[in-house]
Every structure is written in structure tokens, then in C-alpha cells.
Amino acid sequence: MKTSITLITIFLISLQCSRFQFGSSQEKDEKAGAVVTFLQGTILITNQGKESKAKIGDVVRPGDRIITKLGRVDLQTYRGEVIRIKDNSDVLFRDIAGESRPNTDIHLWAGNLLVKSVKLKSGQNLSVTSPTMVAGVRGTVFSFELEKGSVPKVKVYEGAVSVAFKTSPKLIELNEGLSKENYNRLVKTLEENDVVLEPGEKLEVNPNLNELVYLINAKVAAGSLKGDELSGFIDFDNGLSKTTSVVTPQEKAEAETLVAIPAETVKKQIELQNAGTGEVATQEIEKAHEEKRAEVLNQIAAEAAKTGLDDEEEIHNHYSVLETIHKSNGDVLSGAVVAQLGDIFIVHSTKGVFQLSVDDIEYVEYRNFKVQTRSKK
Template identity: 70%
Template sequence: MKRIPTHSENHMKKILLLILVSVTLSQCQKFAFWQNESKEDTSGAVVTFLQGQVTILNEGKERFASLGDLVKPGDRILSKLGKVDLQTYRGEIIRIKENSDVLFRDFAGSSKPNTDIYIWAGNLLVKSVKLKANETLSISSPTMVAGVRGTVFSFELEKGSVPKVKVYEGAVAVAFKTGPKLIELNDGLSQDHYDQLVKTLEENEVVLEPGESLEVNPSLNELVYLINAKMTASSLTKDELAGFSDISTGISKAESPITPQEKAEAETLVAVNPELVQKQVENNGASSEVTQEIVENIEKEHESKRNTALSNIASDAEKMGLDNEEEIQKHYSVLETIHKSNGEILSGAVVAQLGDIFIVHSTKGVMQLKVDEIEYVEYRNFKVQTKTKK
């Protein structure tokens, strides 16, 4: 029996359709994403937390990110070993993790309803605000677009792989980012394959809910990538299209329980007073004295809130009463050996880490350790060095 979509799913589909139209129009700008017809002074985000080195590119110019920096539409962020948290004027919090390449096509402001993020590679953790009917938050990759309605979720993309989306709170609608009209320009597909591809692309859209993740047909994902990358340049050949016969399935969702580590990291995605961010965006560097005061307040408030979050994570871990390796490994799905700088060795699991603080659940109890107190963390097959040995 065919399942009838719920009201919530129908609503998400309408939102996703609006986002897909917006993304398609933005692609027509041929990557000149900063060339907006109308300027929005309050369209932007502020760096509220920074770990390691992160680069911001704006119209070909590079600079290293620093706390309190403004990120505007058209800015691109590159992180290698760095990590950065942004808070938008509207209140979204976006964590860009290591080895990411992210472009901010647009930001919502006081009179702009859309935040539009494009990810070439990397890993994002996003906490959205509750959006109004006319507001959107979308994250797209070369092959997919995710539309968000007040949620916490991750979007991960490794080069040469399929996008990975997982929802912790709320709901995310995900669909392939292409359309039949693009394909009609090319005769490389047979009529049967063309009809099947169009049908699959039109029908494949899923709404992910908490504890669910995205599953993608790699073959169809690769085909969509080729279409999006080459069709506009009319360079897609019949040979490239040949062999893509496995297009009957596209995207689906699977159960993906939220791990204690994922839950803990989501809790560290803390917000500072929205007025601080809004004031910094509106100031736009006009007054260095105002900027300095705002940055100091952002740093102080974020540190206080993330320390509170880490303390709460440690407290929750203590309440579980796990005190042996078997129980710890079962709960966290990992067992690690933490080598401290003083020579002490702990057996357990790293629950969370932000800034220079690690939360470690060991057989000797739950501890908050500074990075300088840890020599390295040893896993079953590899080691993570936290500092250089002398």
C-alpha cells in the first residue's frame, strides 16, 4: 500500500522546492556569488570561536580568521587543521570543522530571509533558529541540497564521496540538485534511461528526522555530479553517460542512533547574546573601539557558556556510573588509552573536546583535562598526537 505523505513532509517538500529554485538561480551567476544586486548591511555572521588556523577568502583576497571577524555573502572559508564557529545575524550557529572548504552565498539579515551555504568538502555542524514561513536555511553540495527547518544536524562531504547528512533535532529535507531541463540538452542517454533518470530525480527527496541519516546511490550521485559540472558547458559526452544503468534508486534514509559523542558536541554549539553579533555586523568595522569592546564580550561570554556546556557533559557522564572498560566501550562504542603528560595512563573514552578542554570518561572517573595535560590519545589502530613530544 502506498504511503500517504504527512502534512509535515508536504510542508518540507514545498520549502525544499523554493530552495531548489533559489539554488538554480544562483548557479546562473557563474560563480560570481558576491555580485548581489541588492546590498544588505545586516547580512552576515561573526566568528565567535576559533581553534587553530582558518583562512577567509573574499574576492580573491585572503586573510587569517580571528575572533570577532565578519563573514559576509561571497566569503569562502578554508580550514585545514582549524575549526571555527560562526553566529549569523539571525542567530544560526555554524561550526566548520577541519579540512573544510565552504562558500557562503548568502546570509539572512534584517530584511533578507535566506542563508545559503555551499560546501565543496568538509564537515559542518549546524544549529538553526526557528524559521518563519518565508525564511530558509539551505546547504548544498555539487550534487545535493538540504533544506532546514529549525534543527541541529551535520553535513559532511569528502572529495569523491557521497554527501552524509545526519539529524540530531528537528527535520531536514534532502534532494538531488539538478533537473530534467538540464538533461534535455544532451542526447547521450537513451529514451528509457532518460525517462528513468527524470523519474528518479523527481521522486527522490527524503525528510530526515532525529536519529536518521542519508543514504545515497553512489552511481546516481556521480551522474548528477557530471550533469551539474559539465552540462552548462555542453561538455557532457555520450561516453561519460554510458554505463550509468543503476539509476532506479537515488536517496533514502536509514536509522542512525545519535552517539553520546555526537550529542555532547551538539551541546558545545553555544550561542552568545544575539545583540553582540548584530551590533558587530551593523558596526562593520566602522569603529575600532566598538569592535574591540564587542570582541572582548563575545570571547568572555562564549568561554563561559562552553565551559558550562562541558561541565554539564561531564556531570551527565558521571551520573551513568560506568567504571569499567566493558561498560565504557559499550556505551561510547570505542575504547581509548589516554597518555597524560605526567606519565599516568587512563583507559576510557574522550566524550567531548572543544578549545583546550577534553572531557574523558575513564575507569578512574570522569575528568576535564587541558590539552597540555595529554601527551596523546591511542586508539586500537592509530594515535592522535595532541602536542609535540620533547
């Protein structure tokens, strides 16, 4: 006998709306935007259906989409957040903070983000979402990764991030599928799984529950959810949890390379773009970012040198990797690539710590594969 159950799917999106303020004010704000401060490779920006190649100084607006393939791009918002979109990513900027718009809402369809927030005031929010997850932050550095066919990965380097499932707030009429007991377990699991991640912690997601949330979101949007489609999902007891995940020296170094340029320069560029020009500020952006990243790379190299490691085993234990760096002049270094930003590599080897340009390196040899940095002549 089929039991009719009314499922009020208020799940976590309803609870999170007040916290992260989704669907923020869409009032006109000419200052709302993020400026491209650094990029590598080919980056595509879609604005109002028109696609173009990104360049330094471009302003990304609410509603714009960025796709990276073999490339990455750093952006800085009017408010000061710095966002790195890594290779093979597809990102939609649902909202970007400005002078009067209080929220930045970044939706990741696929790929990997590294985000450095600023200290937010009351009523201001920064959120990163995927089809099934929402992460809300305040003054933090964290990564958010989503591979197709997988569950989101969130890791915190500084500050704290609140992560929750994102589900539809609509009512669903089910005539079959979940028993009342399983439905109550599902609601309880979703409502109670608001995980706060702190430095050195990463998110663990129940794949079964993640799949169910995705199904609910997709089917409800299409108006085609049926009760029997939920019948196979019974593992509701564990939704979100966290586990210790040490921040590696390489991760720490990469977070440090996410540099911010003077806020005045970003604001000036947005204003110039609004006026139809931006060449002068673009030059300022390039210079400011170059100076900042040179400073940071010097600091990373100095910190690596302070460890005093000069033995292969010590270097391997510290960085959890051992690589062979083949230089263009024929020299060979044994050690680890600590960081890379642009054309500069920081290499910690048994012979010391070096800053090498991409032209200095023929290739880097790992345990079972090679990464070619430039074509052999």
C-alpha cells in the same frame, strides 16, 4: 538508428527553487553576515579575492569563502544560526541572512559542517549544498560531510532535514545515449527522491546516480554534455534513501558544544565592523563564548557521571571506543574522550569523569595509533 530525445532536465533543482529560494534577494543589507565566535588553528577567509587569517570577531559576508586545514571555526549569523566548519573544509557562503535578506545558503566544496538552525519564519530559509545535493532545514541540528571522490553524508541530531539531488534546469538535446525508457526512469527517480531525515537518521546515496548528477551539472555548465556519456548509467531505480543511525554520546556532546552567544552581541559586532571598529564587542564575544562553553562542558561531564559506568567493558559498549589517556604527570586513564572544545577534554574513565586541559595530556592512545597533543620536553 539514433533516436533524438529532448530531455527537459527540470529535475529537482527546479522543484526545490521555490522551496529553498536559491538565488535569494541580493539587495544591499549591511546586517547580513556571520561573526567568528570561536576558532582553533589557522583559518583562512577570502573576501573579494583577498585572503586573510580569521580571528575572533571577524564578520563573514555573503560571497566569502572559508578554508580550514588543521583547524575549525564556529560562526553565528545575524539571525542566530550557529555553524561549525571542521578540519580540512572548503566552504562558500553564497548567501547569509541579515535584516532584510531572508536566506542563508552555504555551499560545501569539501569537508564537514555541523549546523544548528533557529526556528525560521515563513519566507526564511537555510540550505546547505554540495555540487550534487541540497539540504533544506527548519529549526534543526545536523551534520553535512563531503569527502572528495565520495558522496555526501547527512545526519540529523534534532529536527528534520529535507535532502534532494541538485541538477541543472536547462534543456539538453541528446541524439544518443539514454533510451526513452531509461530517461523516464531517471526523471522519475530524481523527482520522487526528496528524502526527509529525522533524528537518528542518515542519508544513503546511490553512488552511480550521484556521479550522473555531477556529470550533468558539470557538462551542462560547460555546454559539452553528449548523449553517449550517459549511456553507461542505467542504475536509476534507487537514488536517495535513509537509514537508522544512532546518535552516539560523542555526537550528542559535540552538538551541545555548538553554543550560541547572545544575539545582541553578534548584531553589535556586525554594526561595529560596518563602522570600522569592533574591539569592544570582540572582547564581549570571547567572554560570552567562554562562559557558555564552560557551562556546556560541565553539563556534559555531569551527564557522563550520571551513567555510573566505571568498567572498561561498560565504557567501551557505551561509547563504542576504548582509549588510554596518558597524562603529563605520568598517570594513565582507561576510558573514552567524550568531548573536546578548545583546550578542554571531557574524559570518562574507570576512575571517574574528568575535565582535562590539553597541557594535562601527553597523548591519547587508540587501538592502533596515537594522537600527540603536545611536544614532549
